[in-house]
Structure formats: C-alpha cells, structure tokens
Amino acid sequence: MEIKADLHIHTKASDGEYSPHDVVSMAKAVHLEAIGITDHDTISGLEDALSAGEQNGILVIPGVEISAMFDSGTLHVLGYFPGLPCGLEQELEKVQGARQDRNPKIIKKLNKLGFDITMEDVKQVAGQGQTGRPHIGKVLIKKGYVASMDEAFDKFLAKGKVAYVEKEKLFLDNAISLIKRHKGISVLAHPFTLELDNTELRSFVRHLKDLGLLGIEVFYPEHSKDQIKFYRALAQEFGLVITGGTDFHGPSRDTTFIGDVGVDMKTISHFFDMWNREGEDAIN
Numbered sequence: 001m002e003i004k005a006d007l008h009i010h011t012k013a014s015d016g017e018y019s020p021h022d023v024v025s026m027a028k029a030v031h032l033e034a035i036g037i038t039d040h041d042t043i044s045g046l047e048d049a050l051s052a053g054e055q056n057g058i059l060v061i062p063g064v065e066i067s068a069m070f071d072s073g074t075l076h077v078l079g080y081f082p083g084l085p086c087g088l089e090q091e092l093e094k095v096q097g098a099r100q101d102r103n104p105k106i107i108k109k110l111n112k113l114g115f116d117i118t119m120e121d122v123k124q125v126a127g128q129g130q131t132g133r134p135h136i137g138k139v140l141i142k143k144g145y146v147a148s149m150d151e152a153f154d155k156f157l158a159k160g161k162v163a164y165v166e167k168e169k170l171f172l173d174n175a176i177s178l179i180k181r182h183k184g185i186s187v188l189a190h191p192f193t194l195e196l197d198n199t200e201l202r203s204f205v206r207h208l209k210d211l212g213l214l215g216i217e218v219f220y221p222e223h224s225k226d227q228i229k230f231y232r233a234l235a236q237e238f239g240l241v242i243t244g245g246t247d248f249h250g251p252s253r254d255t256t257f258i259g260d261v262g263v264d265m266k267t268i269s270h271f272f273d274m275w276n277r278e279g280e281d282a283i284n
Contacts, residue, residue: 001263001264002264003032003259003260003261003262003263003264004032004033004034004262004263004264004265005032005033005034005035005036005059005061005245005262005263005264005265005267005268006027006032006034006035006036006244006245006246006248006258006259006260006261006262007034007035007036007038007061007063007078007080007217007243007244007245007262007263007267008036008038008065008078008189008217008220008243008244008245008246008247008248009023009027009035009036009037009038009245009246009247009248009258010037010038010039010040010065010247010248010249011023011037011039011045011049012045012127012128013039013042013043013044013045013046013130014039014040014041014042014045014130014132015039015040015130015132015133015134015135015249016039016248016249016250017249017250017251017252017253018250019045019048020037020045020046020048020049020052021048021049021051021052023035023037023049023052023248023258024049024052024053024055024056024058024060025052025056026257026258027056027058027258027259028056028057028058030257030258030259031259032058032258032259032262033058033059033265034058034059034060034061034265034268035053035058035059035060035061035258036060036061036063036078036080036243036245037049037060037061037062037063038063038064038065038078038079038245039064039065040064040065040066040067040130040132041064041065041066041067041092041095041096041130042064042089042092042096042130043062043064043084043085043088043089043092044089046060046062046063046084047084049062050062050084059268061080061081061268061271062080062081062082062083062084062085063078063079063080063081064078064079064088064092064179065077065078065079065189066078066079066092066095066170066175066178066179067095067167067169067170068169068170068171068172068174068175069169069170069171069172070172070194072194072195072196073193073194073195073196074159074193074194074195075172075193075194076189076190076193077172077175077176077179077186077187077188077189077213078186078187078188078189078215078217078243079178079179079182079184079185079186079187080184080185080187080215080243080271081182081183081184081185082183082271082272082275085182085183085184087182088178088182091178092178094168095168095169095170096130100130100131101167101168102165102166102167103119103122103131103132103136104119105165106133106136106157106163106164106165107119107122107136109162109163109165110136110140110156110163113156113162113163115140115143115145116143117136117139117140117143117145119131121139121142121143122135122136122139125138125139125142133153133157134149134249134252134253136152136157137149137152137153137157138252140152140156141252148252149252149253172208172211173211176208176211176212176213177211177212180212183275185214185215185241185271185274185275186212186213186214186215187213187214187215187216187217187241187243188205188208188213188215188216188217189217189247190217190220190222190223190247191205191216191217191227191231192220192222192223192227198230201230201234202234202237205234205238205240206238209238209239209240213240214240214241214274215235215240215241215242215243216231216234216235216240216241216242216243217231217243217244217245218231218232218235218242218243218244219242219243219244219245219261219262219263220244220245220246220247220261221246221247221254221255221256221260221261241267241270241271241274242263242267243263243267244261244262244263244267245261245262245263246258246259246260246261246262
C-alpha cells in the first residue's frame, strides 16, 4: 500500500509542536495528498489548516480527537467531517474547560514533589493553544528535571503515575452522537490503548457499531502486525472503514514523522462515499 494520507495529526491548537500551516507544508514535503487534522477536543486550528491546504494543493480533512470515559485503558474517538463543523467548538468548550481545570492540579502535585513549576511557565510554552500534559512535560525538560518527554510521562504524567490527574470526559455515547450531529464519521482511535483482549475488544467494537461508530484506526505506529491483522478483521466483520495515521505531535514526543504511517486514497474515497451517498442517514 502506498501511503498518501496521514489521518491523525496534531497542531499547536492542542498539544502539537507545529502550526496548522507548518503541518500542511510538512505533508507536502513528503508528497502526501491528504491529511487529517485531529487536535484534542478542539477544532480551532482547522480554518488555518484548510486555507494552507488550498494554498499547497493538499486535501485537509477536518477532524477532532475526543477523549471519552472508559474504565480500564484510554478511549479516544476520532471524528472526520465533510467541511468545517460550525458550532462544534462551542460544544467542546466543556471538555476544554475540564482540561484547564486539570492542569493546576497536576502542577500542585509536582510542586509537592519538589519541582519548581508554575502555570505561567506552562502557558509560556503552550503559546496560544490549549495547555496540557505535553506542555507541562516541556517545562520539566526545560528546567532539567527530566531528559525527555518519555521520561516526563513515564515517571510523572502518564495514567497511574504520581502526578497524574484524571480529567472530566464525555460519555462514550455522547462523544459519538456529538460527531454524528455535525455530520461526521466516528472512528475508534488506536484500539490497543483500551487494554482489552481480542474477545473483549470484538464485543466492545460491536457495541460501538451499535452506537454509530463507522471506522477503526488500523494503521498506527505502535500497532504490531498481529494487531493490524486483527483490527482489519474487525473492520471487515462490522463493515467499518479502515483508517490510519501517525498521531504526529512533533519530534519531542514522536519517533515517527508525518506520512510514516497512513493509508492510500481509497480511504478518503470511502469517506466521501459516506458523506455523499447516504448523507445524514449514514451517520444518524
């Protein structure tokens, strides 16, 4: 398969290191034809990305990555839209507010551990975008407390670590219905993070399908060959579109680059088939 589309990319609008314009330029440099901008719980970078896509001849698929409640592992749902989803940003404000409430709590835990770090430090690193754990990690690196982003998360910021704070998330059905209301295609992101065995995952995907899920992210940097094979089988069994991407944020977090993982243009044509052939009936 010739990779022509990377459908999982983050920008400075959430926790990525590059602006939407820079991300589009990087995609053009590696000869991609399409990208999906999927910032966490925000679409504030999409307008700039769409404009940059037109300028550079890159098809930009408007997207978002929404965190949803899940007991065991981590559950993220990707949404892909036929155009800029007007009004979605306002509906995501509650989730964004939860993210902002969470950051001071993380910093308070780090302060108790003896780290001299403030919200002002984090805001300076984040710039105009949302603040989140990667920005806190950058401050820890800048101040010499850790050597890398991996170390920051592995020791302090990841789920279950000493400075981790759970954030408020949407219920799963609300996340999928939110995407539906804005004519989007909902996709299960990186299924391995659910921490389910194959039998449990198959049952869960069936449940997601009943809620309106239309796709599954099969190709991802951390998916093994066996996982890819199983996720492809799930897609075929439940009639889900197969997607893939790098989950690119930037070099401080990723060893993969834009376009290293993705799909061919058939996936994009499947998206347009869903949007055009079935319209609202396909996603309601």
